[in-house]
Amino acid sequence: MLRKLFWNGVRKIAGWKIEGFDINSIPQAVITVAPHTSGWDVIVGLFTRGSQGSDIRFLGKHTLFKPPHGFIFKWLGGMPVDRTKSTHLVDTVANYFRVHKELKIAIAPEGTRKKVDSLKSGFYYMAKKANVPIVMAKFDYEHKTMTYSEPFMPGDDVDAVLKKVWDYYKGVKGYVPEYSIE
Numbered sequence: 001m002l003r004k005l006f007w008n009g010v011r012k013i014a015g016w017k018i019e020g021f022d023i024n025s026i027p028q029a030v031i032t033v034a035p036h037t038s039g040w041d042v043i044v045g046l047f048t049r050g051s052q053g054s055d056i057r058f059l060g061k062h063t064l065f066k067p068p069h070g071f072i073f074k075w076l077g078g079m080p081v082d083r084t085k086s087t088h089l090v091d092t093v094a095n096y097f098r099v100h101k102e103l104k105i106a107i108a109p110e111g112t113r114k115k116v117d118s119l120k121s122g123f124y125y126m127a128k129k130a131n132v133p134i135v136m137a138k139f140d141y142e143h144k145t146m147t148y149s150e151p152f153m154p155g156d157d158v159d160a161v162l163k164k165v166w167d168y169y170k171g172v173k174g175y176v177p178e179y180s181i182e
Contacts, residue, residue, distance in 0.1 A: 004050065007046070017145045017146070023054055026133065026135075027103075028097055028100075028104065029135045030104075030107065030126050030132060031056060031104055031136070032107060032136050033058075033106045033108055033138075033139065035173075035179065036110050036174070042058075046076060055102075057078070059078075059079050059093075059105060060073060060081065061081060065080040090122060090129055093130065094129035097132055106137070107122070107123045115178065116181070121162060131153075133152060133154075135149055136169070138169055138172045140172050141175050142173035149168060
């Protein structure tokens, strides 16, 4: 309870609002979070997650989890991803969902903080294989609003899902606006 109050205070001091779907009303989800344009997105994610009392884990680049500060990212709920080699991440995440009946994992669908012309599809395959819904969360730095979409099941058409997700984030200003999805 104190933790939630602390993070809610941080969120309010920073001037951020949370809107949309109540993420705590479902036990499992793959949450796409975008636009991911800066390291500040992790901070915003932590105080919005904390102010809701949500236990949302996140996938991050494996180099974040190395000493001397790596233990902090694990303690905050991070799960390292090594994109330099095949690690069967989709299968690993799907298994996490089978083992943990309450689990939400956030992932940046761009796969980087830089400007992108397309999204990575890993989040789709994770949700599909685990048979859990996808929820989209957008960080709108221009209006200081974090908004959750309604959950939806991934279906069989990966291209349709990628378009839906791209369109949801289109025009939302990230911390570095020129890296946002257009």
